[in-house]
Structure formats: structure tokens, C-alpha cells
Amino acid sequence: MQVQNQEEKENKDLLSGSKLTIADIAEELGVSKTTVSRAISGKGRIGKDTVQRVIECIEKYNYKPSSIAKGLANSKTYNIGVAFPADANLSSTPFFQVCLLGVCEVAAAMDYDVVVTTVKETDINLLKRIVDHNKVDGMILTRNFTNDIATEYLKQKGIPFVLVGSSEDDTVVQVDNNHREACEKLVSLLLADGVGRIALIAGDKKHIVNRSRCEGYYNALKNRGVDIEQDMVFSDCDSPVFIEQAVRYLLKKQTECIVCTDDVICAKVLSLLREEGYSVPGDMKVASFYDSVHLETNNPPVTAIGIDVEELGNVAGKRLIEIINGDISTHKTILDYEIHLRRSTQ
Amino acid sequence: MQVQNQEEKENKDLLSGSKLTIADIAEELGVSKTTVSRAISGKGRIGKDTVQRVIECIEKYNYKPSSIAKGLANSKTYNIGVAFPADANLSSTPFFQVCLLGVCEVAAAMDYDVVVTTVKETDINLLKRIVDHNKVDGMILTRNFTNDIATEYLKQKGIPFVLVGSSEDDTVVQVDNNHREACEKLVSLLLADGVGRIALIAGDKKHIVNRSRCEGYYNALKNRGVDIEQDMVFSDCDSPVFIEQAVRYLLKKQTECIVCTDDVICAKVLSLLREEGYSVPGDMKVASFYDSVHLETNNPPVTAIGIDVEELGNVAGKRLIEIINGDISTHKTILDYEIHLRRSTQ
DNA sequence: CTGAAAGCGCTTACAG
DNA sequence: CTGAAAGCGCTTACAG
The missing domain is CATH 3.40.50.2300 (Response regulator)
Known part of the structure; x- marks a missing residue:
């Protein structure tokens, strides 16, 4: 008898219409809604064993408080x-x-x-x-x-x-x-490795993040006493068309390495270089930002700043x-x- | 005086603490909350001019009903x-x-x-x-x-x-x-175009969508009376390593075309072919699904099923x-x- | 330690 | 056409 009763109740939460409320729990336990609320939230003085009983009952019936009602009462939405x-x-x-x-x-x-x-x-x-x-x-x-x-x-x-x-x-x-610092370090490392004529292809300058990366690039060159050639820096270079122009120009300028401010640009650059029959890193070195899986599994794997998004x-x-x-x-x-x-x- | 008064009120909604409620609007207008509620929802009988007054007042003070309270009352969350x-x-x-x-x-x-x-x-x-x-x-x-x-x-x-x-x-x-049909049509078109020895590289078969695409591939071959060579079909071929194995195998098998069930696979296939010095479509034709921008701007542009996600x-x-x-x-x-x-x- | 009651901001059946 | 009141499911000051 008791078992059957229990099963019936346990089915309650499975029935679509009948959402359990705090009142149901209170009634079942013969306590007030206040008490149930306190047991759940842990706020206010409340007997240890009472808490225990409430918790058990809640789990038994799989009661979940309505966060919308909770929100109204607290002026919060969660x-x-x-x-x-x-x-x-x-x-x-x-x-x-x-x-x-x-x-x-x-x-x-x-x-x-x-x-x-x-x-x-x-x-x-x-x-x-x-x-x-x-x-x-x-x-x-x-x-x-x-x-x-x-x-x-x-x-x-x-x-x-x-x-x-x-x-x-x-x-x-x-x-x-710290995108500025990251880019600065990356470029510095490349310079220290003997890589020269490093160009930059950067995305939309209205994005703060692209500005920071550009800054880092400039800083690295300055710190190393390398002359900055403005025509090796392409800003607002987001579209495939612009990127293609940039790459073609850079190929003519004896560029040794292209740093891209993001992986989308980099993917396009890599694709263009291959189409034109240039090998990486033989004919052109390439580095990028953000390090999506795509770059890591590329052949050759691409040097990049990795950030944990x-x-x-x-x-x-x-x-x-x-x-x-x-x-x-x-x-x-x-x-x-x-x-x-x-x-x-x- | 009146102007100042108005400005004061208009500032009300800018103050962080004082959210307007339906009661504020009701009071301001000298009507009941019921009336305001009805004017907003359009439910129940209500005077046209009353609605007008309410709407104006709401706009004046930039009142926005709390959808959380509305939700509680309606047992909905929106x-x-x-x-x-x-x-x-x-x-x-x-x-x-x-x-x-x-x-x-x-x-x-x-x-x-x-x-x-x-x-x-x-x-x-x-x-x-x-x-x-x-x-x-x-x-x-x-x-x-x-x-x-x-x-x-x-x-x-x-x-x-x-x-x-x-x-x-x-x-x-x-x-x-209809992925099955799309794949079937694509493969049929290729066959009709005289493309032979079409292989398939498909992703995880636990995904219904990959199953459907495979089906389409098989159907197309059957309908055309082309023998199906099981070793030209790679299922559950999601990881870069598997894809690489598949491509290498297919290159040996005189495959003429590789159909990929998604763009991620396709990108990897294209990349591999280039690395190995095979040209597309000269040495190998490639087609894919879903048609991300990546495929369209690829060189050469890639044949693909385009769906509007x-x-x-x-x-x-x-x-x-x-x-x-x-x-x-x-x-x-x-x-x-x-x-x-x-x-x-x- | 516990409970009755008011309140969060809406909606709506009921009465006028 | 309009309003007073109850209710949605919680929380919490207040009183015991």
C-alpha cells in the first residue's frame, strides 16, 4: 500500500500539467511555505532536522522552484x-x-x-x-x-x-x-630569430582589438630599431578582395613574413599563397592570432598567438x-x- | 513650470532604482491597473480614447512592462x-x-x-x-x-x-x-556531366544528417547503374587524421571526384590536396555541403550544396x-x- | 525555531 | 466601458 502511494506521488512531476509548487511541499510536510523557502535558501534560522526533511521531500518529488517566481519576489531574473x-x-x-x-x-x-x-x-x-x-x-x-x-x-x-x-x-x-603585448612579443621573437621584412595585415580598425595588435607590431619594430615601412601595413583589410591585393603587393615587395591579426585573414592568405604556388615558410612565412584548430592542423602548422576563448x-x-x-x-x-x-x- | 515638471518625470526612467510599474501609469492617468493592462494587451472591452491616453502616457514615460511579472501571471516565460x-x-x-x-x-x-x-x-x-x-x-x-x-x-x-x-x-x-535528395541530385549531376569514380567522405554516422547525405550518394549511383565500391566511401571520417588517410587512399585509387559531407571535411581535403601538389579540379574534383563563405571564395570556387542556415x-x-x-x-x-x-x- | 501575511508586477474572472 | 480583488509562486520583515 505504502509503496503504491509513493509511486503515485513520484509520478506527479511527470504529469505535464501539474507543476509542483512550494505550497505542495509545505502541505505534504505539514509545515509552512516560509519554512520550505528557508530550508531551500538556507537563509534565516531553521532547525537542522527540518532542513533535512524538506530536502528529502524535494528530492523525492523532484520539486524545482520556479525561478521566475523567485525572480519576481527578489526583483531579479537570474x-x-x-x-x-x-x-x-x-x-x-x-x-x-x-x-x-x-x-x-x-x-x-x-x-x-x-x-x-x-x-x-x-x-x-x-x-x-x-x-x-x-x-x-x-x-x-x-x-x-x-x-x-x-x-x-x-x-x-x-x-x-x-x-x-x-x-x-x-x-x-x-x-x-593583452593583445598589444602578445603581438609585440610575437614580432620581437620573429625579429630575434632573424626574420626580416615583416608585414602586417590587420582587420577593421574600429575594433579596439585590431588597434592593439597593430600597436604591438609597431612597438616591436621600434624597440628593435627597425624602420617602419608604412606600405607593409594593411589596415581595415577584412574582405577577401583587399587581402588578395595586399598579398600580391607584399609578394612583390620581397616580404619575408606576413603577420595576420586574425585567423580568417590568415586562412585567406595561406590559401592565396598556395594558389600562386608559393610555399610556406620557404617563400613566405606566416603568423596569426587566436589559433583556431584550423591553423594548428594546417600543413605546415602555423605560428600563432593562442588565446583561450x-x-x-x-x-x-x-x-x-x-x-x-x-x-x-x-x-x-x-x-x-x-x-x-x-x-x-x- | 509645466515644462520642468515634465522633464522631471521624463527623467524618472533614467534613474536606476525607480523602475516604472503598471501602477505608476495607472495613478498618473487616474485609472485602474486593470485598464492599463487591457490597453496594452488589447484584450477585453476598452474605450478607444482610453487606449490612446494610456499608449501616450506609456511612451511619454518610456514604460516597459516587466515580462517576468507578466510571465508569472500567465504561467509563461516568453x-x-x-x-x-x-x-x-x-x-x-x-x-x-x-x-x-x-x-x-x-x-x-x-x-x-x-x-x-x-x-x-x-x-x-x-x-x-x-x-x-x-x-x-x-x-x-x-x-x-x-x-x-x-x-x-x-x-x-x-x-x-x-x-x-x-x-x-x-x-x-x-x-x-532534404539532405538525401540534395546529395542525390548533386552526385547525379556530376555523373551526368561525365564525372566518374566519385568517392564520399562523410562525418559521424550517429548524426542523422550524415546518414541522409550518404543515402543520397548511394541512390544516385544506383539510379545511374554505377557499381558502388565500398572502399570509396569513408564514414565516421571526422578527424584530420582519418581524412588524411582517406585522401591518400583515394588518390591511389584513381578517384576522380571527392564529395565531402561538410565544409570542415572539405577544407581539410582541399588543404591536403594542395600540400601534395595536386590541383583542383585538374587532378581531383571536389564538392561539399553547406557552402560556407570559405568555399565560395576559395580558388577555385568549390561546388557545393548551399543551405540557408x-x-x-x-x-x-x-x-x-x-x-x-x-x-x-x-x-x-x-x-x-x-x-x-x-x-x-x- | 516557525508561521501568517504582505508584497514582487502583472492578468483576468467577476461584478458593476 | 471600467474597477476591486484574487491569483501566479516565490521571499521576507514581523510577530510569536
Whole structure:
């Protein structure tokens, strides 16, 4: 008899319509909702054995508190937002995807969920939407432009947010790698190795990250007392057409090595060189940033700055939730990078 | 005086602490909350001019209803979930990223937001998390295995969900391209063009989508009366190492054309052929699926089945919200594909 | 240590 | 056409 009874109840949560509430648990246990709530949250004075009983009951019936109701009561959503660039050439870089993964992981571990929204350089309506409707307790931005309107908006709103990337604005909490330093070291290493005539093909300069990498390149040359030849630096060189022009020009200029500010550019450069019958590193050395699997498994393996994008998402999520919880957070977190010297520059 | 007063109020929504509620609007207008609610939702009888006044007031103060409170009252969350594979070689394919983008767009347009979660082939705890905690009104799955535990779980829960992909289970709502047919047509076209000795390099067979593509390949050969040579078909050939073995073997076998079931495989194949000094299409023809930008801008451009992944996300999102709203939905939506015959097979 | 009651910001049946 | 009141499922100050 007792067994049957138990089975019946255990089936309760399997029935689609009948979601269990805190009241059901309270009733079952013959205590008040207050008590159940306290046992779950651990807040307020409450008897040890009572907690035990409540916990057991909750597990028995597989009760899950409604986080939406909890949110209403606390004026919180237990959601964090992640803004995904809808205008980037997303289709070619997995950066945002992997970063999002990192955020999801850490969020779940801290009992938060992740709401995604998209932003464009000149259109942040969808971002405003989730913020204005109170769908999230905070936001993560995954890139930064000069004069970034998303950053501006969130600052003005006063909502907690974290930037994956760098900003000159000290008031925004940032998580990033030191791209300037990384590029500087990479180029310095190449120079020290005797590689000369190093060119740079860089992406959109409106992205802070590309600026930083360029800076690093210039610094390395300066520090080594190498003359900077402006025509060996291609900025805003994102499209396949521009990259092709750049490569053709550089081939004529007796360039010895091309440093690319990201893997998408690098993939195109490698592809062009092969088409034209130039060998890497024999005829041209190549190095890149970010180090997607693609570069590592390339033949020859490509020298690159490796950054842990998932970790970037992890830390950004953690920082944001800290801020939401009122903990003070470091204003800028710099994560490590690795320089992988591989055959493409040897 | 009046102007100043107005400015003061307009500032209200800028102040961080003081979120406007429906009560504020009601008070301001001297009506009841009921009336304001009705004016916004358009439900129930209500005076035209009253609606007008309410709308104006709402806009003036930039009032945004809290969707979390709305959700509690309606037992809805106004969120849909998207499950992101955390174990896929995400870093190499932008498929999920672009699909997610498509879902986000359509969701926002239908006043829903998107919560992401990750799933692994053998671990759907994070999926369970958002479902059990009532964070979403429905789910979108972005891939399907044979014996998919995520599908199984959602079915058993009875929560609305849509699969981007195909399933033999007629009770699940599906959005997909006809991969079998697409592959069949592609291979048939090649055969009709006089291309012979067509090999296939296919990814993980546990993915339904890879099975379908393989089927299409076999069908095309059968229909044309071409003998199928089993050693020209490589299944479960996902890793760079396996792909390399396959390509080397096929080169010895006088293969004329390699069809790849996805772009990641294709990129690796192209790269290998170049390294070994084989020219495409001269020494070997190559065709692929999905048609990322990478293939189109390749030199030579690569023949491929083009599918609109963003559209896939769009339709999946729309279908899901329809189901949530109680509209009956078609059980299977088949989207178009395009066959791009390009130089790599000519 | 425990509970009754008010409140979070909406919606909606019921009564006018 | 409009409003008072109850309710969605939680939390928490207040009282015991």
C-alpha cells in the first residue's frame, strides 16, 4: 500500500500539467511555505532536522522552484545577457560561439541562465529590448568599437555589464588578453630569430582589438630599431578582395613574413599563397592570432598567438555575476596567451 | 513650470532604482491597473480614447512592462531555449552560431527572448536545468543523433520543441533541408556531366544528417547503374587524421571526384590536396555541403550544396512559437537548398 | 525555531 | 466601458 502511494506521488512531476509548487511541499510536510523557502535558501534560522526533511521531500518529488517566481519576489531574473554581433562575419569565426559556451558553463554553475541577443554596430535595439524589459540582471558585451553605442547605452542605464575586450573607459569592467603585448612579443621573437621584412595585415580598425595588435607590431619594430615601412601595413583589410591585393603587393615587395591579426585573414592568405604556388615558410612565412584548430592542423602548422576563448567567456560570466551579487570586482582582468612558434615561420 | 515638471518625470526612467510599474501609469492617468493592462494587451472591452491616453502616457514615460511579472501571471516565460552542442567541433563550424542568429531575430519580432544552453551527446543536464526550472516555454534542438537523449527527454516532458534536422519520429516537429535528395541530385549531376569514380567522405554516422547525405550518394549511383565500391566511401571520417588517410587512399585509387559531407571535411581535403601538389579540379574534383563563405571564395570556387542556415533558425523559431501559442504546426518543414556547380568539379 | 501575511508586477474572472 | 480583488509562486520583515 505504502509503496503504491509513493509511486503515485513520484509520478506527479511527470504529469505535464501539474507543476509542483512550494505550497505542495509545505502541505505534504505539514509545515509552512516560509519554512520550505528557508530550508531551500538556507537563509534565516531553521532547525537542522527540518532542513533535512524538506530536502528529502524535494528530492523525492523532484520539486524545482520556479525561478521566475523567485525572480519576481527578489526583483531579479537570474539571467545574464550575452550580446552577439550580428554584423560580424560570424560565418567565418567561431570566436563568439566558443565564448558563449564559456559563459553558459559558468552561468549554470552559479545558477544563472544565459539570454542571447544580437547587436549591430549601429543598431542596438535588440539589446535595449532585453534590458528594458528586465529580462536580465546584467550583460556581457563580446566586442568593442571605438565609440561603441552598446557600451554607452549600458553605462547610461547603470546596469551591470562586462566587456570581453578592452576599453579606454576605466569605469567598464573588462576581461581581455593583452593583445598589444602578445603581438609585440610575437614580432620581437620573429625579429630575434632573424626574420626580416615583416608585414602586417590587420582587420577593421574600429575594433579596439585590431588597434592593439597593430600597436604591438609597431612597438616591436621600434624597440628593435627597425624602420617602419608604412606600405607593409594593411589596415581595415577584412574582405577577401583587399587581402588578395595586399598579398600580391607584399609578394612583390620581397616580404619575408606576413603577420595576420586574425585567423580568417590568415586562412585567406595561406590559401592565396598556395594558389600562386608559393610555399610556406620557404617563400613566405606566416603568423596569426587566436589559433583556431584550423591553423594548428594546417600543413605546415602555423605560428600563432593562442588565446583561450572559452576561458574568456568563463571569466566574463563569473565577473558579471559577482557584480550582480554586489561583490566588488576587479576592473580589468587580463588573461594569459601563448605564443606557438611553428613551422610556418621557421 | 509645466515644462520642468515634465522633464522631471521624463527623467524618472533614467534613474536606476525607480523602475516604472503598471501602477505608476495607472495613478498618473487616474485609472485602474486593470485598464492599463487591457490597453496594452488589447484584450477585453476598452474605450478607444482610453487606449490612446494610456499608449501616450506609456511612451511619454518610456514604460516597459516587466515580462517576468507578466510571465508569472500567465504561467509563461516568453523565452524559448536553444540547445547548443558543446561537444561538436564548434570551433570549426559556424552552423550553430548562424542558426542561433536566425532564431534570435524571429524571436524578438514575436516578442520572445532566447535562452541558450548546451548539450552533449551523453549529458543533457544543462538542458534539464532550464526546462525543469521553467525558464523557457519551449526548446529548439539543433542536431539529432540516432537515439538522441535530448529529444527523448523533451518528448517525455511534454514541452513544446522543434528539431532543426530530421528524425524518424513523426511526433517531433522538424525543420530541415532534404539532405538525401540534395546529395542525390548533386552526385547525379556530376555523373551526368561525365564525372566518374566519385568517392564520399562523410562525418559521424550517429548524426542523422550524415546518414541522409550518404543515402543520397548511394541512390544516385544506383539510379545511374554505377557499381558502388565500398572502399570509396569513408564514414565516421571526422578527424584530420582519418581524412588524411582517406585522401591518400583515394588518390591511389584513381578517384576522380571527392564529395565531402561538410565544409570542415572539405577544407581539410582541399588543404591536403594542395600540400601534395595536386590541383583542383585538374587532378581531383571536389564538392561539399553547406557552402560556407570559405568555399565560395576559395580558388577555385568549390561546388557545393548551399543551405540557408539563418533561415533554418528563423523557421524553427517561428514554428516553436506557433506551437507554444497553441496553433497547430506542420510536422515537418522542408526548406530549399541550392546546388552551386563551380569550377572545382569542372 | 516557525508561521501568517504582505508584497514582487502583472492578468483576468467577476461584478458593476 | 471600467474597477476591486484574487491569483501566479516565490521571499521576507514581523510577530510569536
